[in-house]
Amino acid sequence: MALIDVRALSFGYGAAGPLVLDRLSLTIEAGERVAILGGNGSGKTTLAHWLAGWLPRPGMEPRGGEMLAEGRPFPQWSALDRATAVQFVGQVPMQQLSGFAFTVYDEIVFGPGNLGLPAEEIRARAEAVIEACNLRHLLDRDPFTLSGGEQQRLSIAAALVMRPKILVLDEPTGNFDPESRDSLLDQIRRLPADLTIVLCDVALKPALAVAHRFVLLDEGRIVADGSAHDVFRHPAAAAVFGVPAVAEAAALLRAAGRWPAAAELPLTLAAATALFREAAAC
Amino acid sequence: MIGQAGPTTGRTLLYVPGSSFIHRINPLTKLVGLAWLAASIFMLPPTGMAVITAIAFLFGVAAGAGRTFVKRFVLTLLPLAVALFVIHGMLIERDDMVDHGLISLSPAGLEYMFGIFMRVAALLTVSLLFVTTTHPAVLLKALDSHGIPPGVAYLISSPLLLLEPFSARARAIRDAQQARGLDLTGSWTARAKAFPALLIPLVTLALSDLDQRASVLDGRAFRARRFRTVLDAPPDHPWETWARRLLLVAIPVEFGAMLWL
Numbered sequence: 120m121a122l123i124d125v126r127a128l129s130f131g132y133g134a135a136g137p138l139v140l141d142r143l144s145l146t147i148e149a150g151e152r153v154a155i156l157g158g159n160g161s162g163k164t165t166l167a168h169w170l171a172g173w174l175p176r177p178g179m180e181p182r183g184g185e186m187l188a189e190g191r192p193f194p195q196w197s198a199l200d201r202a203t204a205v206q207f208v209g210q211v212p213m214q215q216l217s218g219f220a221f222t223v224y225d226e227i228v229f230g231p232g233n234l235g236l237p238a239e240e241i242r243a244r245a246e247a248v249i250e251a252c253n254l255r256h257l258l259d260r261d262p263f264t265l266s267g268g269e270q271q272r273l274s275i276a277a278a279l280v281m282r283p284k285i286l287v288l289d290e291p292t293g294n295f296d297p298e299s300r301d302s303l304l305d306q307i308r309r310l311p312a313d314l315t316i317v318l319c320d321v322a323l324k325p326a327l328a329v330a331h332r333f334v335l336l337d338e339g340r341i342v343a344d345g346s347a348h349d350v351f352r353h354p355a356a357a358a359v360f361g362v363p364a365v366a367e368a369a370a371l372l373r374a375a376g377r378w379p380a381a382a383e384l385p386l387t388l389a390a391a392t393a394l395f396r397e398a399a400a401c
Numbered sequence: 402m403i404g405q406a407g408p409t410t411g412r413t414l415l416y417v418p419g420s421s422f423i424h425r426i427n428p429l430t431k432l433v434g435l436a437w438l439a440a441s442i443f444m445l446p447p448t449g450m451a452v453i454t455a456i457a458f459l460f461g462v463a464a465g466a467g468r469t470f471v472k473r474f475v476l477t478l479l480p481l482a483v484a485l486f487v488i489h490g491m492l493i494e495r496d497d498m499v500d501h502g503l504i505s506l507s508p509a510g511l512e513y514m515f516g517i518f519m520r521v522a523a524l525l526t527v528s529l530l531f532v533t534t535t536h537p538a539v540l541l542k543a544l545d546s547h548g549i550p551p552g553v554a555y556l557i558s559s560p561l562l563l564l565e566p567f568s569a570r571a572r573a574i575r576d577a578q579q580a581r582g583l584d585l586t587g588s589w590t591a592r593a594k595a596f597p598a599l600l601i602p603l604v605t606l607a608l609s610d611l612d613q614r615a616s617v618l619d620g621r622a623f624r625a626r627r628f629r630t631v632l633d634a635p636p637d638h639p640w641e642t643w644a645r646r647l648l649l650v651a652i653p654v655e656f657g658a659m660l661w662l
Contacts (some may be wrong), residue, residue: 173616202622213566217621218559221538230621232629233551241630262546263566276619 120190122285123170130165130174137164141339142184147315149284154326155319156350157336158359163212163319165288166336170317171207172196188285190249199234203284210293212270215261215277223265223273224258227313230281233247244280249280252276252306268299275307284316292325304328323360327387333357350385365391414489414561423534428543430641431531438527442520444659449641450519457526466533474530478522489514537561539635546634551624567607574602586602591622 125145131138147153147170157163168174169186172193185192193201195330209215220226227248231241249255252272257265262273271291278286288307291349292300307329308314318329326333326347333350335343343353350356351366362370363386379398387390423431438457442450461470495507537558546555547609581597618624 171620173620197623198619202620202625205620207616207620209613211613214610214616217618217623218562218614219541219555219618221536221541221562223559225538228632229623232545232631233622233625235626235628235630238630238632241632261562263562281621306465384496 120186121146121150122151122189123317124187124190125184126187127179128169128186129179129183130169131180132179138182139339143341144184145341145344146335147285149315150313151332152316152330153318153332153334154330155317155334155336156321156323156326156356156360158321160338160377161336161359162339163321163336164289167209167287167317167319168209170285171266171287172201173207174249183366193271196313201228202234202281202283204283204286205282206272206283207361208271208278208289209285210275210290212267213255213263215274216270220262222258223254223260223262225363226262226273227254227276227280230277234281238301244282248276248280251279251310255398268303269297271295272306275303279310285317286310287317287319289319290321291318292320292322299323303326323363323386326342338387347386351386363387369394415466415469415529416536417466417533418536419465419534421460421463421534423460423530425535425636426643427635427637428535428540429547429637430645431575432540433645433648435527435531435585437652439524439653440655442523442527444655447519450516450523454519454523454526457501457523457530460532461526461530464530464534466529469533470526470529473525474522477525480519481521481640483519485514486511489517505537537565538551543635543637544635545629546631548628550627550633555623570606571599571603574599574606578602 123146125143127142128140129138129142130140139232142195143162143166145166149157155163155166164173172188175181175194179350188196188204217226217229218338220229224245227245228241231244236244253270254269254276257269259387262270265273275286275288275291277342291307295303304325305328306316307313307316316329319325320326330347333343333347334341335350335353335356337355337359342355343350346370351360354355365388366384369378369384369391373380373384379394384393426586435524438453439591458470489508489510491504491509491510491535493507495510497509498505498507506523508530539559541554545551578595578598583598584591637643
């Protein structure tokens with residue numbers, strides 16, 4: 120049984136609003152790291168809300184199809200089971216804070232406290248995510264006084280401390296400077312291998328850093344699903360993301376006859392370096 | 402222990418960090434004590450209220466909150482005293498008005514004014530003693546650890562925590578609307594006309610935030626169980642439990658006695 124099974128899901132806000140998700144089908148297995156890519160208005164955030172169980176809710180029902188998690192739609196899950204199955208981290212860090220905690224540490228232990236876990240287990244879980252998200256120096260700070268990057272790390276820690284099976288991230292590095300972005304992506308990459316991660320993003324770099332599987336969303340439909348190259352071969356990808364600078368450089372080199380014609384154009388600097396080394400070795 | 406020192410070492414609202422006897426009392430005991438004093442104040446003569454005010458003030462000074470007390474007294478009680486003096490001592494005509502040259506004063510009015518003033522002063526002082534020696538985070542933990550529903554604790558914490566982000570958003574909306582040509586420097590009429598342009602986006606965004614925060618709380622299993630696990634709950638001694646019980650019984654007994662006698 121797939122961990123996530125979206126079956127021909129059609130959804131729009133309001134009774135007569137346009138479809139945001141249009142007969143969308145998607146299966147995600149446990150442990151997969153999936154990047155859902157698409158331009159603005161492609162339906163990424165709405166799909167992320169469905170995957171995280173924030174939808175459906177009264178007045179926001181699907182117009183067709185369904186979404187199952189471990190074979191059951193989320194409305195059939197208890198609040199406790201859902202909170203331990205899936206966690207969501209959204210685009211605006213401040214909106215992810217509970218509004219219940221006066222310190223970063225209290226924000227982290229808020230969720231496990233609601234689960235009614237023993238105090239020692241809560242402390243052990245908190246210790247683990249404090250390390251993973253590099254928050255030790257901020258524990259006594261008021262969460263609302265942190266910078267955007269720090270708040271986002273806190274949101275991820277507050278999600279991870281629930282020990283979910285699925286972590287849904289919606290443009291988690293959207294407001295970050297490059298250094299903070301790379302640091303957070305590195306921390307996400309090092310999360311436990313059995314955690315299923317779904318990253319919804321409009322930018323390529325986070326997706327390439329985190330995901331093994333890439334899904335391209337366009338006007339509420341999946342238009343490509345596979346490896347990074349599968350997705351970037353699709354015409355919609357170039358229109359949305361542009362061509363990565365490293366791929367553009369490789370294309371110019373290929374035109375000059377200095378890049379192996381049979382090789383895929385690299386999408387990252389690491390892939391380009393590997394190709395150069397391979398060519399040099401030959 | 403991680404995070405334990407934090408909530409009580411920083412200033413939040415009127416809280417003054419410290420380790421005095423009053424600081425160390427369980428917040429729930431202080432809350433019940435405050436309720437008892439507030440109820441008792443209505444039964445005491447002005448001199449009794451003055452004694453309570455003086456004792457609470459001395460405890461506040463001993464807890465390191467003397468400056469906060471003085472500041473609040475000056476800001477709140479001084480204008481109140483002047484207003485009460487003018488209204489009850491001078492303006493309200495009574496039979497016992499005594500002429501003092503430029504002004505006429507009523508001793509009965511002044512006595513009445515003193516009673517009202519001391520009641521407000523006593524209520525303010527005991528309330529100040531509570532808020533200057535009780536960090537909101539510790540109050541939340543005390544409520545949680547005594548089985549008060551989490552929703553009640555949230556009603557206390559969220560306004561305190563969300564006040565600053567809400568104010569920051571209000572400032573951002575004001576700046577954005579001014580950048581679009583909204584005039585906030587003109588006459589009162591112009592400012593009144595501009596008010597909806599500030600209020601509507603603020604309310605709309607607040608409502609949108611409500612929806613988002615409700616989903617965040619659901620996602621973190623808030624209220625999924627009736628009680629939460631509380632880390633580092635404030636200590637609660639057996640004498641405090643008994644003191645709370647006694648005070649809670651005393652409140653209706655005092656009211657009953659006041660109505661009966």
